[in-house]
Amino acid sequence: MRLPVPGPRDVISALERGGDQVEALLGAVPRTLALLDDAERLLVRASAAIDRVREVTEAANVVVVRAGAVVEDADTQVTRVTSLLDATEPSLLRLQPTLETLAETTHPDEVKALVQLVDHLPELTARVEGDVLPVLTTLGTVAPDMHDLLTVARELNDMLAKVPGLGRIKRRIDEEEGEDATEETVR
Structure with missing residues (x-):
């Protein structure tokens, strides 16, 4: 989309058309400056928003890294517990009736x-x-x-x-x- 900012051709064309056009062109200058000010404010706000998003992203990356470490630790513990359970399962299955009797009869x-x-x-x-x-x-x-x-x-x-x-x-x-x-x- 083309901005309504007059270029050099527009100025020459307006001069050829007459004084009314020159006045309209000069009236467009404050509007153009206001638009530029608004654009600058929008850029500042967008830059601040991008900075906040970047901070959140960095914080999220830290959390992701920590979560990765926790998952690695959990994987290690699961592996250890799994091997321990695999090793003790036959004995525990044989002891289960005794343990149940002991639990039921012990005061x-x-x-x-x-x-x-x-x-x-x-x-x-x-x-x-x-x-x-x-x-x-x-x-x-x-x-x-x-x-x-x-x-x-x-x-x-x-x-x-x-x-x-x-x-x-x-x-x-x-x-x-x-x-x-x-x-x-x-x-």
């Missing part, structure tokens, strides 16, 4: 008790290693000593039974022990 109080037991395991382990295991290792030598002690006690019992008058005392003690044992059984 929260039992879980608390188990946690307390686990908390005490270091102390229990130390005591078993320090106190119980040494005693257990000596039990092999205690059995023959106990056997000898029982033999001596039987021999002493037989000797006491031969002492005059102690036989009656022994029978009385045996009867009392029998009565005590009977009373304890009844209780």
